[in-house]
Amino acid sequence: MSAAPATTPLWANETEGRSFHRLPVTTMLNGADLTVPLHVLTGAKLGPTLGIITNQHGDEFLPTIVIRQWLAGLDTGKLSGRIVVVSVGNPLATAACQRLTPEPHGRTDLHEAFPGNARGNTTQMIAAVITAQVLDHIDFHCDFHAGGTGGRLQGRVDYNGKAPAEVKQRCFEMARAFGQPFVHENDLTGTSAHYVTTKRGIPSCNPEVGGTFLGPDSTATYTKQSMDGLTRLAAHLGLVDAPVPAVKQIHFDLVARRELRPHNSGYLESLYERPEQIGQPIAAGTLLGRVIDLYSYAVLEEIKAPFDGFLFFSRYSGTVSAGTQAFALAEAAKSERLD
Ligand SMILES: [Zn+2]
Known part of the structure; x- marks a missing residue:
């Protein structure tokens, strides 16, 4: 002690x-x-x-x-x-x-x-x-x-x-x-x-x-x-x-954790802006958000779920710098469900 x-x-x-x-x-x-x-x-x-x-x-x-x-x-x-x-x-x-x-x-x-x-x-x-x-x-x-x-x-x-x-x-x-x-x-x-x-x-x-x-x-x-x-x-x-x-909870460790950070600065249009979307299963390839260039209006990148998982943090739409923590998932195959 x-x-x-x-x-x-x-x-x-x-x-x-x-x-x-x-x-x-x-x-x-x-x-x-x-x-x-x-x-x-x-x-x-x-x-x-x-x-x-x-x-x-x-x-x-x-x-x-x-x-x-x-x-x-x-x-x-x-x-x-x-x-x-x-x-x-x-x-x-x-x-x-x-x-x-x-x-x-x-x-x-x-x-x-x-x-x-x-x-x-x-x-x-x-x-x-x-x-x-x-x-x-x-x-x-x-x-x-x-x-x-x-x-x-x-x-x-x-x-x-x-x-x-x-x-x-x-x-x-x-x-x-x-x-x-x-x-x-x-x-x-x-x-x-x-x-x-x-x-x-x-x-x-x-x-x-x-x-x-x-x-x-x-x-x-x-x-x-x-x-x-x-x-x-x-x-x-x-x-x-x-x-x-x-x-019911989802238990996960660092092996299951994946943070998704935009490679480009710009305006993040987030498709996951509501608390009830946190914890929901997300299929691999699901579009989570896109980064838009405020100057040219071009879509600089799309951010997609890399695997089947659970979204454990998200963020509102708004300006982001490259490397900002935008979304994070726990990989379903490496997570444990607690009842
Ligand atoms: Zn803190």
Whole structure:
């Protein structure tokens, strides 16, 4: 299990109820203090501590807003254990409405900066504070992501296939409990918070649900999926009392995963822009979208399914740069159906 914590978290002795803290990180050039926001819900009954981080990438707001709503609906009198939420993992990236921290040197992706370094760049300083106040003191971890401003549609939960066997199994069970159409065994080795926790024996899952600026209908669908997922996860971990009925899911690993990226920049006309199309079987050769040259109006390329599979992310129509992640499929022959 995890090494002895270096610091006592400021929420360690909190009794039943809710608290909000701003964890100091450093000072900024505009004169303001840089802090990381932390919400703590402490239940009336004993139980595990679940840590959740959102907005590690600054343009992924959906989970943040969903969790606000989800926490408001929880009754701490019926909660067993504690839920610790970093609502905005990277405030600097969020302020810039971009994925990464706008700083000139070093690792600027908070998702790749854990466990952090108090003497590193600003992104590493943020990671160090989150590690000291959250990751060092939790029993379960959830790194909650969404699509960014690229218009991504998706519903899956990743877990670290490189975690030690017993932890890997518990990560898989958490990922499955979330109830999304897809469960993805991914390689999260490296410097993500997910990797840091699983390496310490703390089961972790990494939902990727919905996206940003998707409009009211898709946002409502993904909000409901995320709310249900959080309740199912909390019930699975024993924090709340709620049913976790089995759902049909598709389980796939990196061998089955294929991302389709346009070779040309242009306007992507996507034929898969609705949440209900995610998870549907797609036959080899099916046209998924085409890239149009905004200047000559020519069709530069057609993007087709390379094999029989399941579309696990798609995106809205819009301008794309060459190499952008446009669509992704799990190959049917290499995927497993979970009932
Ligand atoms: Zn992300």
